[in-house]
Amino acid sequence: MPKSLAIARRDAMEETHGMRPSRRRTAAINARRQLAHDAALGLLAATLVFVVLFWRLGTPTFWDPDEAHYAQTSREMASTGDWWAPYYNEQPFFDKPALFHQLQGAAMTVFSHAEFASRIVAALAALALVGITVWFGTTMVSADVGIVAGLMLAASPGIFALARYAILDTVFTMFMFGGAACLVVAALGDRPRLQWLGYVALALGVLTKGPVALVLCGLTLLISIGASLELRRRLLGLRWVAGLAVVVALADPWFVYMYLRFGQDFVNSYILDENFRLFVGSRFGDQPGFWFYFRILAAGLLPWTGLLVGRLFDDVRTVMRRERLDGVEALLWAWTITVVGFFSMSTFRLDHYIFPAAPALCLLCARGWSDVRANQWARGNAGARVGLHLIGPLMVAIGLGCGYFLIARLDLPPAAAIVPITLTLTGALLTALANVRGALPPRIPWLVIMAMIVTYAGLIVFVMPAIEQYKVIPDVARWVATRAQPTDRVASYRLNRWNPAYRFYVGRHTVFLEAPAEAEAFFNVSQPFYCAMRRSAYDEFVAQGARLQIVYEREGMSATSGRVLWTSYTPMTRFVVVAPAR
Structure with a gap:
C-alpha cells in the first residue's frame, strides 16, 4: 500500500474517533492523574x-x-x-441569648x-464554617482559591482551639460569616434569592451572641459602600429593609420574652452590663492593650501570617497607585477591619472575640497563593511572593518553639519529639524549595497541611494527656459528688477560675465563697458541708x-489555660476538701 494511502486511511480513522491516538492516551493519562489528585486531596482534607x-x-x-460555665x-x-x-x-444567667x-x-x-x-456543637459549626469558606471562595473567585482557603482555615491554630472548646464562637461565626457570604453572593453574583438565607443566618447570629451580629455586618456594609461605587450600587440593590424585618421577626421574640419574664433585671444584666458597659466601661482590670488582637491574629493564622502581611502590602500599594481592588477583595478587607477594629475599641478583650475575621483572612491568603502561582513575578504580587517564602522559616520557628515548650514545661515521652521535628524539617524543606529560582508554589499546600496534621495529632496524643493529669479539680469535684x-452543703472557697469546672463536675448547687468572713459564717452553720479550697487557705482558717478537717487532698496546677503554661512556669498547688472537724 502506498505510504500516502496509509496516511490517508490513518487520518480517516483518527477523524472517525475524534482525536489522534497519542492525544487520546494523553487525555487518559491526564484524567487518571486528576482522579488521583482529587482522591489524594479528599483524603488529605478528610484527615485534616x-x-x-x-x-x-x-x-x-x-x-x-x-x-x-457554658x-x-x-x-x-x-x-x-x-x-x-x-x-x-x-440562677438566671444573662450572659448571652439562648440559641447556643x-x-x-x-x-x-x-x-x-x-x-x-x-x-460537638462547636466542632460541627467549625466544619460548616470551613464548608462555607470553600463555597464562597469557589463561587466568587475560583475552585482553587476556595479549596486552599478551606484547608488554610481548617489547619489554623484558631480553629483547632475553638472547635474543641465548648463555647459559642464557631457557631456565631458560622451564622454571621455565612449570612454575610450569602448577601455578597446575592449582590455580586446576581443570585438575589440567596439574600433571604443570609438574613435568616444573621438572625440566628443575633440569637447566638446578640445585636453585635447586626453591628458588625452594618459597619462592614458602610465601609464597603463608602470604598467603592460599584459595591455601593450592587449592595444597595439588595432588599435591606425587608431583610431587617426578617431578622427582627426571627430574633426579637426571645428578647421580648426575656423582658416579660425577668423585667428590669434582664435589661440591667444583659443589655447594659453584658453589652454596653462591657464595651465602654472598666468592669475588669488588667486588660491587654490596643494591639492585643494583632498579636492574636499573627499567632492564630500561623503559618500563613507572612502570606497575609504580604497580601496586605500588595493591596495597599494597589490603592496607593490609585488602582481599584476588585469587589471581593475590598469586602474581605472591610470585614476584617470591622471585626478587628470594633473589638479593639472595646475596653474588654478576649482572644476569641475576633475569630469571625478568620475565614476572610484565609480567603485573602488563598488569593495571594493563587495569584503568585498564576504570575509569580508580577509587580502586584511582590508582597505575597515574599510571604510565601516566609512560610518555611515560620514553621522552623514554630518547631523550635514547640520543642522548648515540650521540654521546659511538660514531662512528655520521647515520641512527642515528632511534633517539633516534623515542623522544623518541613519548614527547612519549604525554605529550600522556595529559594529554587523560578519554583512555583504547588496548587495545594500539601507539605504544610501534612505537617500541621502531625502537629495537631501530637498535641492530642501527647500534650493534652500530660496536661490532663495535673487538672485535679474535676477529680476533687467528683469525689465530693460521690x-x-x-442534705449536705457544697461550697468552694476562692477557687476563682476553677469554680465553673468544680460546679460542673460536682453536679449540684454550690456556694461560691470569696471573703474570709463569708466562709467563716458558712462554716459556723451546724449543717454538714464539703468545701474545696487551696491547702494554704485551710491552714489560715485552722490557725x-x-x-x-481535711477529708481529701490532691496536688495539681492552678492555671486554667495553656497560654499561662507557655508564658511562665506555674508551680503545683495543693487542693483540699474540708469538712467540719469531729
Whole structure:
C-alpha cells in the first residue's frame, strides 16, 4: 500500500474517533492523574478535618472557666426543660441569648458523654464554617482559591482551639460569616434569592451572641459602600429593609420574652452590663492593650501570617497607585477591619472575640497563593511572593518553639519529639524549595497541611494527656459528688477560675465563697458541708481557730489555660476538701 494511502486511511480513522491516538492516551493519562489528585486531596482534607475537629473531642475534662460555665448552663437547661431562659447554678444567667445553650443542651440529651456532647456543637459549626469558606471562595473567585482557603482555615491554630472548646464562637461565626457570604453572593453574583438565607443566618447570629451580629455586618456594609461605587450600587440593590424585618421577626421574640419574664433585671444584666458597659466601661482590670488582637491574629493564622502581611502590602500599594481592588477583595478587607477594629475599641478583650475575621483572612491568603502561582513575578504580587517564602522559616520557628515548650514545661515521652521535628524539617524543606529560582508554589499546600496534621495529632496524643493529669479539680469535684449526702452543703472557697469546672463536675448547687468572713459564717452553720479550697487557705482558717478537717487532698496546677503554661512556669498547688472537724 502506498505510504500516502496509509496516511490517508490513518487520518480517516483518527477523524472517525475524534482525536489522534497519542492525544487520546494523553487525555487518559491526564484524567487518571486528576482522579488521583482529587482522591489524594479528599483524603488529605478528610484527615485534616477529623484530626482537627473530632479526634478525641470528648477526652479532656473542662479546664477554661468559660467552657465549663457554658456547659453547666446548657445542662441545667436540658435537665429542667426550661429551654428559653439560661440558668447557671440555679440562677438566671444573662450572659448571652439562648440559641447556643439550646443547641448544646440538645446535644447533651443525645450523647451521654458530657464533654463530647458539650463540644460537638462547636466542632460541627467549625466544619460548616470551613464548608462555607470553600463555597464562597469557589463561587466568587475560583475552585482553587476556595479549596486552599478551606484547608488554610481548617489547619489554623484558631480553629483547632475553638472547635474543641465548648463555647459559642464557631457557631456565631458560622451564622454571621455565612449570612454575610450569602448577601455578597446575592449582590455580586446576581443570585438575589440567596439574600433571604443570609438574613435568616444573621438572625440566628443575633440569637447566638446578640445585636453585635447586626453591628458588625452594618459597619462592614458602610465601609464597603463608602470604598467603592460599584459595591455601593450592587449592595444597595439588595432588599435591606425587608431583610431587617426578617431578622427582627426571627430574633426579637426571645428578647421580648426575656423582658416579660425577668423585667428590669434582664435589661440591667444583659443589655447594659453584658453589652454596653462591657464595651465602654472598666468592669475588669488588667486588660491587654490596643494591639492585643494583632498579636492574636499573627499567632492564630500561623503559618500563613507572612502570606497575609504580604497580601496586605500588595493591596495597599494597589490603592496607593490609585488602582481599584476588585469587589471581593475590598469586602474581605472591610470585614476584617470591622471585626478587628470594633473589638479593639472595646475596653474588654478576649482572644476569641475576633475569630469571625478568620475565614476572610484565609480567603485573602488563598488569593495571594493563587495569584503568585498564576504570575509569580508580577509587580502586584511582590508582597505575597515574599510571604510565601516566609512560610518555611515560620514553621522552623514554630518547631523550635514547640520543642522548648515540650521540654521546659511538660514531662512528655520521647515520641512527642515528632511534633517539633516534623515542623522544623518541613519548614527547612519549604525554605529550600522556595529559594529554587523560578519554583512555583504547588496548587495545594500539601507539605504544610501534612505537617500541621502531625502537629495537631501530637498535641492530642501527647500534650493534652500530660496536661490532663495535673487538672485535679474535676477529680476533687467528683469525689465530693460521690460522698456528699442530699442534705449536705457544697461550697468552694476562692477557687476563682476553677469554680465553673468544680460546679460542673460536682453536679449540684454550690456556694461560691470569696471573703474570709463569708466562709467563716458558712462554716459556723451546724449543717454538714464539703468545701474545696487551696491547702494554704485551710491552714489560715485552722490557725484562726476554725474547726475543719481535711477529708481529701490532691496536688495539681492552678492555671486554667495553656497560654499561662507557655508564658511562665506555674508551680503545683495543693487542693483540699474540708469538712467540719469531729
